[in-house]
Amino acid sequence: MTATNQPTALITGASSGIGAALAGELAAQGMRLILVARSESALKGLAATLEVRHGSRPAVITADLGQPGCGERLRQAVADQGLTVDILVNNAGFGTYGAFEDLDPETEQQQIAVNVSAVVDLCHAFIPAMLAQGHGRVLNVASTAAFQPGPYLAVYAATKAFVLSFSEALWAEYRGRGLRVSALCPGAVDTGFIDKLGDPGVRNTAVFANTLDVHTVARAAVAALNGRSPSRIVGLRNWLLAQSGRFSPRAMVARMGAGMMRPRKSVA
Numbered sequence: 001m002t003a004t005n006q007p008t009a010l011i012t013g014a015s016s017g018i019g020a021a022l023a024g025e026l027a028a029q030g031m032r033l034i035l036v037a038r039s040e041s042a043l044k045g046l047a048a049t050l051e052v053r054h055g056s057r058p059a060v061i062t063a064d065l066g067q068p069g070c071g072e073r074l075r076q077a078v079a080d081q082g083l084t085v086d087i088l089v090n091n092a093g094f095g096t097y098g099a100f101e102d103l104d105p106e107t108e109q110q111q112i113a114v115n116v117s118a119v120v121d122l123c124h125a126f127i128p129a130m131l132a133q134g135h136g137r138v139l140n141v142a143s144t145a146a147f148q149p150g151p152y153l154a155v156y157a158a159t160k161a162f163v164l165s166f167s168e169a170l171w172a173e174y175r176g177r178g179l180r181v182s183a184l185c186p187g188a189v190d191t192g193f194i195d196k197l198g199d200p201g202v203r204n205t206a207v208f209a210n211t212l213d214v215h216t217v218a219r220a221a222v223a224a225l226n227g228r229s230p231s232r233i234v235g236l237r238n239w240l241l242a243q244s245g246r247f248s249p250r251a252m253v254a255r256m257g258a259g260m261m262r263p264r265k266s267v268a
Contacts, residue, residue, distance in 0.1 A: 047060050061074065144233060151254060182232060216235075
């Protein structure tokens with residue numbers, strides 16, 4: 001395949017972590033990229049690195065996905081550069097950790113905006129054109145936290161449960177119409193996401209003590225894009241944990257989650 005007929009992939013949250021690693025994987029395949037995040041300097045640095053390594057400089061678009069209407073603004077920014085999107089990767093997101101009453105309400109609402117509202121908004125912005133051209137792929141990054149309640153990660157886990165359910169629903173809607181939709185569900189990944197949770201002790205919890213390598217997750221993301229399943233769980237251990245939660249009483253799963261994730265300062 002030549003550079004002219006390779007599809008174009010738009011990746012949100014591309015400046016670091018899973019997004020940056022996935023950009024590297026897709027660039028190595030000769031794919032054209034549109035990198036989206038809030039940090040222009042980080043995006044330009046990544047674009048320059050990918051150009052040196054793979055010979056094609058990605059387009060860079062800065063965007064705040066926590067703002068209403070972000071999907072239409074991003075669609076217009078892509079059109080202004082004369083580009084089209086064949087593959088949409090909704091990777092941007094963040095989490096909060098701690099006792100719910102101690103967390104900042106405004107930050108929680110912003111988390112819902114980025115993790116949930118932006119995903120829906122960007123799908124609305126780009127899916128119609130994919131359907132019109134008869135092909136396209138959407139990958140929404142969820143988490144194994146989507147499969148059970150997440151005490152002390154309550155809002156984050158709930159947002160990822162939405163992403164998983166939403167993705168599987170779209171997968172069923174668009175079967176046979178040329179559009180493939182899937183959710184990627186990794187466990188804890190060794191990226192800056194963990195440090196941004198704001199509590200160094202979180203790395204000592206059962207969930208975050210053992211992490212996945214970001215490049216392993218990026219390769220799983222490529223496999224999900226190329227596959228036909230509505231979701232892909234990364235890692236056999238994570239798959240087993242996700243399935244066990246489905247067949248256990250919800251109250252028991254929630255209590256176990258609280259025990260695994262309770263901050264040291266929290267009172268039982």
